[in-house]
Amino acid sequence: MLQTEETFMIQSEILCQSPIFRGISPDELLHLFGQIHYQVKTYQKNELITIGGEICDRLLIIQRGSVKAEMNDYSGKTIKIEDIEAPRPLATAFLFGKENRFPVTVSANTEVEIVSVPKPEFVKLLQLNSLILNNYLNTISSRAQFLSQKLKFLSFKTIRQKIAHYLLEMAGDRLHTVEIPQSQGQLAEMFGVTRPSLARALGEMSQEGLIETDRRYIKILDKNRMNQLLKS
Amino acid sequence: MLQTEETFMIQSEILCQSPIFRGISPDELLHLFGQIHYQVKTYQKNELITIGGEICDRLLIIQRGSVKAEMNDYSGKTIKIEDIEAPRPLATAFLFGKENRFPVTVSANTEVEIVSVPKPEFVKLLQLNSLILNNYLNTISSRAQFLSQKLKFLSFKTIRQKIAHYLLEMAGDRLHTVEIPQSQGQLAEMFGVTRPSLARALGEMSQEGLIETDRRYIKILDKNRMNQLLKS
DNA sequence: TTCGGTTTGTAACATTTGATACATTTACAA
DNA sequence: TTGTAAATGTATCAAATGTTACAAACCGAA
Numbered sequence: 001m002l003q004t005e006e007t008f009m010i011q012s013e014i015l016c017q018s019p020i021f022r023g024i025s026p027d028e029l030l031h032l033f034g035q036i037h038y039q040v041k042t043y044q045k046n047e048l049i050t051i052g053g054e055i056c057d058r059l060l061i062i063q064r065g066s067v068k069a070e071m072n073d074y075s076g077k078t079i080k081i082e083d084i085e086a087p088r089p090l091a092t093a094f095l096f097g098k099e100n101r102f103p104v105t106v107s108a109n110t111e112v113e114i115v116s117v118p119k120p121e122f123v124k125l126l127q128l129n130s131l132i133l134n135n136y137l138n139t140i141s142s143r144a145q146f147l148s149q150k151l152k153f154l155s156f157k158t159i160r161q162k163i164a165h166y167l168l169e170m171a172g173d174r175l176h177t178v179e180i181p182q183s184q185g186q187l188a189e190m191f192g193v194t195r196p197s198l199a200r201a202l203g204e205m206s207q208e209g210l211i212e213t214d215r216r217y218i219k220i221l222d223k224n225r226m227n228q229l230l231k232s
Numbered sequence: 233m234l235q236t237e238e239t240f241m242i243q244s245e246i247l248c249q250s251p252i253f254r255g256i257s258p259d260e261l262l263h264l265f266g267q268i269h270y271q272v273k274t275y276q277k278n279e280l281i282t283i284g285g286e287i288c289d290r291l292l293i294i295q296r297g298s299v300k301a302e303m304n305d306y307s308g309k310t311i312k313i314e315d316i317e318a319p320r321p322l323a324t325a326f327l328f329g330k331e332n333r334f335p336v337t338v339s340a341n342t343e344v345e346i347v348s349v350p351k352p353e354f355v356k357l358l359q360l361n362s363l364i365l366n367n368y369l370n371t372i373s374s375r376a377q378f379l380s381q382k383l384k385f386l387s388f389k390t391i392r393q394k395i396a397h398y399l400l401e402m403a404g405d406r407l408h409t410v411e412i413p414q415s416q417g418q419l420a421e422m423f424g425v426t427r428p429s430l431a432r433a434l435g436e437m438s439q440e441g442l443i444e445t446d447r448r449y450i451k452i453l454d455k456n457r458m459n460q461l462l463k464s
Numbered sequence: 465t466t467c468g469g470t471t472t473g474t475a476a477c478a479t480t481t482g483a484t485a486c487a488t489t490t491a492c493a494a
Numbered sequence: 495t496t497g498t499a500a501a502t503g504t505a506t507c508a509a510a511t512g513t514t515a516c517a518a519a520c521c522g523a524a
Binding site for chain 1: 512
Binding site for chain 3: 495496497498499500501502503504505506507508509510511512513514515516517518519520521522523524
């Protein structure tokens, strides 16, 4: 029996660590939520939470678990955008604006618990508490910035450039070994390329002395040439 | 002699048509602006207004003229993002959030006049008037939605798909001829492909009876097959 | 009209990537 | 240890696009 529609309690100690409620005390948050209507739903692993194109008229906040956001192009293929974990909110940038539709399809990585606040109720929250308003403005702006970064990443033409950009970003200032968080196949998916192509590019870069690969561990050998890759 | 630093008057009749000040009367707007500090600057054609990466600590609103937003990848090439005309605001989504830097380089298409409001002063406006707040939330959200759309567009793999998507969007419901706003080269730039490749794709689609091209005018002949292109 | 610069059409070739297949290695559990 | 499934490395071929070059068509000014 599905629990999807069953209502659970919010956990204010967790929610107040959410970007939107940061700085609010658990007690204060409980008091605020006492003044509005909301739902708490649970989803099983792999269950769909939102479908790209669906109307977005409520704010979703993950209270427990982790979800996966994917964008599906017209060909039916999906490009993984990101993983989102508790206590982060979903679809913050699509509550307002002209086209109130989810741009991505979201599915549960694990069993998740999601707090659902209808838009009018959330507007009440924004009016009740200026800290929440400020947090929301920051969240929504960071969202746009994230999308902007994604756009920049997709502007890299070659796989080598994508690899170079990714590794340099992961490595930061260090010249150390980078560990790919998940599998090579998932990295390829994130890059929007096929796995063999990614492996080939990694192999070539390895042969040329740019990097050293050992399965999930990649060591940057020549940071200068990596940077030049991005500029040519 | 450059006029860049010279201060002009705001034109409240124009500004109140801006998405951010929609619904505010010119008089009310003048009153609101009387309570904050701001600047009005002019830029000559082709003059740089912001550079990608520069700190964004003020809201910019175009009062007169038109600007061009471009994103430059590491290779020095630029991808044109969009044209923005008076009385639209610039960089609305980058005033708040973590990384307060302009994601794009903006330059003047024509001689432009720009109202510059420092962030703290703009926050005052948001607190003074709830209509402005609501407008701003809508604007910033629409911005994220626009970026999301761009992302989706870039997810099209083949040039044919990009052409199909572009033409179908331009044509809307009609089956009529679409006129490319600018040159074919600029369209190629927007697609992130080279001009000969775009011309070749157009030529092939023309040969196959999908479209009929006459320089800047493109007639959609087979809408069904065009739609199928996006799904295969 | 004629000229010169810009835009567009087209071709040949090089490069990159996708698709597919298969061998190898690894991880994990029986 | 051994067996099995998943992840990875590699190869081959096809498809798509970039690169470069040049000719043709267009446009505006003299």
